[in-house]
Amino acid sequence: MIDNIKNYLKEVQEFNPKNPEELENFRIKFLGKKGILNDLFQKFKEVPNDTKKEFGQQINHLKQLVNDKINSLKDHYNFSKQPTSDRLDLTRPGYPFNLGTRHPISVVKNKIISIFKKIGFSVADGPEIEDDWHNFTALNMSEHHPARDMQDTFFIDKNPDLVLRTHTSSVQIRYMEKNEPPIRILSPGRVYRNEDISSRSHCMFHQIEGLYVDTNVSFADLKQTLQFFTSELFGKSEIRMRPSYFPFTEPSAEVDVYWGLETETDYRITKGTGWLEILGCGMIDPNVLKNVNINPEKYSGFAFGMGIERIVMLMYQIGDIRMFTENDIRMLKQFSTEY
Structure with missing residues (x-):
């Protein structure tokens, strides 16, 4: 299991998304309710007592690394690269609202x-x-x-x-x-x-x-x-x-x-x-x-x-x-x- 965690650590370090959708998929993969980290914490009780300490430290390290990666990409990612069809065009006129009338x-x-x-x-x-x-x-x-x-x-x-x-x-x-x-x-x-x-x-x-x-x-x-x-x-x-x-x-x-x-x-x-x-x-x-x-x-x-x-x-x-x-x-x- 510890080898699996090391593979995940390597994947997180090398992760470099091309658009916001990839970043969101990465977050769900590791931090979602059915994500990798949640699954590892569920398996913690199955780990032998002599390796629990190391296993726990590796899980926490992975969690911290995932959070740091997501936060750094949120701060520095250029969202203007998203497709034009998904962007909000602030230059367009607003939608008209139908005003009520007096009786x-x-x-x-x-x-x-x-x-x-x-x-x-x-x-x-x-x-x-x-x-x-x-x-x-x-x-x-x-x-x-x-x-x-x-x-x-x-x-x-x-x-x-x-x-x-x-x-x-x-x-x-x-x-x-x-x-x-x-x-x-x-x-x-x-x-x-x-x-x-x-x-x-x-x-x-x-x-x-x-x-x-x-x-x-x-x-x-x-x-x-x-x-x-x-x-x-x-x-x-x-x-x-x-x-x-x-x-x-x-x-x-x-x-x-x-x-x-x-x-x-x-x-x-x-x-x-x-x-x-x-x-x-x-x-x-x-x-x-x-x-x-x-x-x-x-x-x-x-x-x-x-x-x-x-x-x-x-x-x-x-x-x-x-x-x-x-x-x-x-x-x-x-x-x-x-x-």
């Missing part, structure tokens, strides 16, 4: 928020599972108020006091309970109503509502705010306000923007009138202010709200509201240039 709902929501931030509005958030007080009663809709029938509600586990919020006005109630005027907030978020799903309606959609409470707030302030908004978002500043009814505002109005009649699409979406309804609004009912401990004799305010899906469908001519929740990559890629 059109997020695109328009961010645009709306940025517009109102210019005039001092901040963003407030609240829970999607609401109690009866914040979703209905505090908003001037008592237990048997007929206005509750305007919103088909999802109740939680048949609990009459817990619902999926039907509007983000509940966020405004929570904010007014904890903050004193002046208040100027936006409350974007998902809302839920028990409606049949079709191309024009869905049981889950997004709203963004605004609230402004301060001294001497008038209907004229509301109109100017909304005129600024429509001009910034649509590039159209001509609006009209039609009387309407909401239980938490008085007076209340529906707001239309003049879309125009320049194309066939304009005729279709405005039903030939040129006017397009975009949101509802009104002056906050004094009872709502009382419910959140704000003095209606000192303070007044206005509120407005709009469905984000409706705005997106208008801006990008999307004909089916269900497309927003189908995650069709072909549609989402169209918004890769949006922020």
Whole structure:
């Protein structure tokens, strides 16, 4: 066996690889799990006692020589000799990474928020599972108020006091309970109503509502705010306000923007009138202010709200509201240039 080790020592000393592959094969041959050194250490127990010392010294010498040979070749070997096909060409352009895109709902929501931030509005958030007080009663809709029938509600586990919020006005109630005027907030978020799903309606959609409470707030302030908004978002500043009814505002109005009649699409979406309804609004009912401990004799305010899906469908001519929740990559890629 000692003669075999001497032959291995000679082989190691004379070893001179031509490329990195030969060096790696040499390392595996001697130091691998099934390599020569491991095999010699396994045979050590079979060596007669009188030669164990010499045999052990020879194995250790061989191991040290192999390690020294590998380390010296690693330090001095010229790896540029490896085949061109195996080298990494650092001059080649990198692989492109496909960037994700924002959902059109997020695109328009961010645009709306940025517009109102210019005039001092901040963003407030609240829970999607609401109690009866914040979703209905505090908003001037008592237990048997007929206005509750305007919103088909999802109740939680048949609990009459817990619902999926039907509007983000509940966020405004929570904010007014904890903050004193002046208040100027936006409350974007998902809302839920028990409606049949079709191309024009869905049981889950997004709203963004605004609230402004301060001294001497008038209907004229509301109109100017909304005129600024429509001009910034649509590039159209001509609006009209039609009387309407909401239980938490008085007076209340529906707001239309003049879309125009320049194309066939304009005729279709405005039903030939040129006017397009975009949101509802009104002056906050004094009872709502009382419910959140704000003095209606000192303070007044206005509120407005709009469905984000409706705005997106208008801006990008999307004909089916269900497309927003189908995650069709072909549609989402169209918004890769949006922020």
